[in-house]
Amino acid sequence: xxxxxxxxxxxxxVPCSLAxxxxxxxxxxxxxxxxxxxxxxxxxxxxxxxxxxxSNEISVQHDxxxxxxxxxxxxxxxxxxxxxxxxxxxxxVQLPIYHDYMLSVLNDGQFTDADILxxxxxxxxxxEDKTEYxxxxxxxxxxxxxxxxxxxxxxxxxxxxxxxxxxxPKMSQDIDAAYELSIARFLTEKDSGIRxxxxxxxxxxxxxxxxxxxxxxxxxx
Numbered sequence: 103x104x105x106x107x108x109x110x111x112x113x114x115x116v117p118c119s120l121a122x123x124x125x126x127x128x129x130x131x132x133x134x135x136x137x138x139x140x141x142x143x144x145x146x147x148x149x150x151x152x153x154x155x156x157s158n159e160i161s162v163q164h165d166x167x168x169x170x171x172x173x174x175x176x177x178x179x180x181x182x183x184x185x186x187x188x189x190x191x192x193x194x195v196q197l198p199i200y201h202d203y204m205l206s207v208l209n210d211g212q213f214t215d216a217d218i219l220x221x222x223x224x225x226x227x228x229x230e231d232k233t234e235y236x237x238x239x240x241x242x243x244x245x246x247x248x249x250x251x252x253x254x255x256x257x258x259x260x261x262x263x264x265x266x267x268x269x270x271p272k273m274s275q276d277i278d279a280a281y282e283l284s285i286a287r288f289l290t291e292k293d294s295g296i297r298x299x300x301x302x303x304x305x306x307x308x309x310x311x312x313x314x315x316x317x318x319x320x321x322x323x
Contacts, residue, residue: 143167148245154298160185161297164242169281173311173318174242180309180320181237181287184222189215197312197319199264199273200257204323226287226304238290238300248280254310255280257321279313 143151144167153166158178176195183192192215193201205211209218227235248254258280262272287304290296310321 156297160237160240162240168245176318177240181240184219185237187219192219195320196322200261200321203264234292235289236292237287238296239288239298241286242283243286244284246282252282254282257310273314276315277312281311283309283311
């Protein structure tokens with residue numbers, strides 16, 4: 103998909119702080135109704151308690167009740183690899199067997215990691231007039247746990263099928279967590295140094311993440 107112009111892919115957004123304030127107001131109001139009406143943080147939906155993590159190369163906003171620091175770091179690395187065209191970093195966030203399948207089968211062996219990163223950069227971070235951008239913030243707006251009917255379940259089934267073809271043990275027995283993440287990607291001018299929400303963002307995308315043998319991976323396709 104070719105990047106046509108910034109206005110087509112970007113939109114103004116209401117600051118996430120507004121949603122957070124509404125959640126706080128709701129909790130305050132509910133609390134006045136008596137102990138039986140109070141809601142614990144664990145009962146609140148994703149996004150009710152947000153954390154802005156600046157410790158990685160790209161800032162990530164997420165609900166820490168759902169997503170741990172290791173996964174947040176991988177998300178940052180994934181988008182930083184696109185921004186810097188770092189093929190080694192790009193490979194490090196992906197499950198090798200799935201990554202190999204993506205290159206050899208889905209892309210018919212026609213594209214390298216460098217080609218894929220360049221395509222992503224031109225699509226997401228380059229305008230028609232050749233103006234370049236950086237990711238200022240990755241906002242994980244929703245996180246759905248994998249179920250037997252989810253996209254992540256389909257990915258796991260595919261991985262097990264690849265294992266069977268290669269006559270190695272199925273990996274699903276060592277996958278203990280899966281999420282489908284909705285991602286909002288805010289942009290800033292190249293090298294501006296801004297690391298927070300801006301007035302423009304790319305259309306939200308969804309990515310599948312799996313934790314295999316204690317390590318998080320991104321299922322990029």
